Amino acid sequence: MLSIKHLRKQFGSVKALDDVSFDVPDNQITGLIGQNGSGKSTTFHSILNFLKYDGEIRWNGQPIKEADFDSIGYLPEERSLMPKLTIEQQIIYLARLKSKPAKEIRPQIDGWLEKFAVKGKKTDKIKDLSKGNQQKVQLIVTLIHHPRLIILDEPFSGLDPVNADLLKKAILEARDQGAAIIFSSHDMANVEAVCDRLVMLRTGDVVLNGTISEVRDQFGKSEIYVTTDWTEDQLKQLPHVIKVQNIRGNRFLLQIDDPSKGPEVFEKLTDGKYIEEFSQQPPTLDEIFRMKAGIQHE
């Protein structure tokens, strides 16, 4: 388990991280979310010892030392590899730096290229690959040595839905093999689909921390999705409804002032008759993100 306690980092007069504490347990995927400049990359750089920081970062109870580097898989935010090398040379070189001998890695390369549907031969130069394929090779490099701690900075950025699914599958597979995984993302749908836990940073502070359901439930089930013949104006007249949003056709999202009043709204709306959809839910992660980031809900 990765444990971060009271992490602080200041660049000149700018406070990048302020008393950040959270855990990344084994066998779980933790999503680190936050706006640009909220401190996500600084957190990753601190874990990787690229920076000197105040506070405590421990891996399995011990400070992270050079010997632990071999069990870390790191995917940086922007993609970059060594353009003059072939796919095979690149994978082997970086795997050897993780103390994996070439003879152990070489036979696995074809399998990984197939798994990520990389278009090209392993003898192709990195510079000759498309951007998407370079990204996949970088993911292979991050995972091929079977790390116990996986740090992924914006792993889904630039991936189309098909490739994003391949990545999700690989992340879930690594989790099932016992790895502790932390990744940052702006795409809340991906976070919700993959993560067990969530940490949100805002200007260096932790504003959310817990499992996905814990985080969502903190906000109460203040949203009701309904599919009905009622008009928007009629819905606005319902008790406790403070906002009505037409999603599509006759599907609406109602916001209520008190989650406990859901049954009352249901009674009024259905009047004991059939209704196609009535679903009371907490806000989505996307809405929570916008709320917490201080951006007005559209």
Next chain:
Amino acid sequence: MNKTLIVAMETYLGQVKSWSFIMLVLSPFILLAISLGIGYTSATSSSDQQRIAVVSEQPALRQRFIKANRDDVKASVTSAAAAQKSVDNNNLSGYLVLSADKAKVTGVYHSSDSLSGGMKVKINAFLAQTQQQLNLANAQLSSKQVKSLAVQPAFQEKIKASHGGANLAKIISFWVLVFMIYMVLITYSSVTAQEIASEKGTKVMEIIFSSTKASKYFVGKILGVFGVILTQIVVYIVGGYGFFQIAMHLDNIKQLITDNQSLVNGVIKNMLGINLLFVFLGVIIYTIISAFSGALVAKAEDAPKAAQPAIYLSMIAFFLTMPFQSNSDALISRILSYVPFFSSYFMPMRIINDNASGMEIGLSLLILVASIGLLTWYIGQIYEGLILQTDDTSFWKRLRRGLSYQK
């Protein structure tokens, strides 16, 4: 394998497998081969035109001349008619008709041009020697008289060791050495600085630094470049020796080298040994400083100008040696022969001029090696900060930010 060595191997193989390195190493040999080839071809193609034929009714006399002047005679032409035809066709310079009776040896040269001075001397020497033998035979001298007539005058040359060839050897050694250091430095300063600068701020460096310590990576990188430099020096030494052996088969060059044997030996002696070590260590310390300046560029795109600080420093050292070439014992020269970055130029200069003691050489080497060690250690410590930060600000701000990145 140790991660430092993995980085060193990767750097080394990446460099030596590149076309630029192959061309860098091979170009002097290609140029040498071309010039030797041209020399050889022109020598062989023009040789017939410069040679003469020898015709004689006395085969023994003709054979003796050919044996004494093999390179100058086209032996396949045996008759005056054939020789005249070759001369007319411009395939021969001329032909010599030799004849001898009991009292006199005669040589008549036929050509449209006058004889070259060298050839005339050779023909005269042959005729004089043959005539002498004939005279001795005709005089019917006793063996004692023959012996006494055979006594030759004695001529000896005594040249003091510190003058002449030895001085010339020093001057040649000095220029060859400083140019060698300068050229190797310029090449590897650029190669190293660009190699490091091209990695500046790239995310692959973050992946690498999440696998090994930046200091180990830096040392590996430098070791890789040392390997490349060493490879080039070894190729030059082995290739140079090979070319020397080939050149020794060419009569003109063999003659030139034999005539200047002591000069050649002096230059080779000055080039090898401790001076070569100074060259190698000099290149290393400049390589390290180039790597440092490479790490200080604002971004990877600025790689081409990354080597400038190291190149300027080596230019200063290079031009500073000029005034001291014939005055290497001057105080400034003595001081600079201990100062890293300058000692690689100044100490070999003092060694060539025989004014540095073993202790002084040892001390200079020790300072140089210690500086290399300290510099490598220090840059290794700050390397991560220098490489990972990518502020596009002024040089000094970048340096300060890089130094404080880890604080």
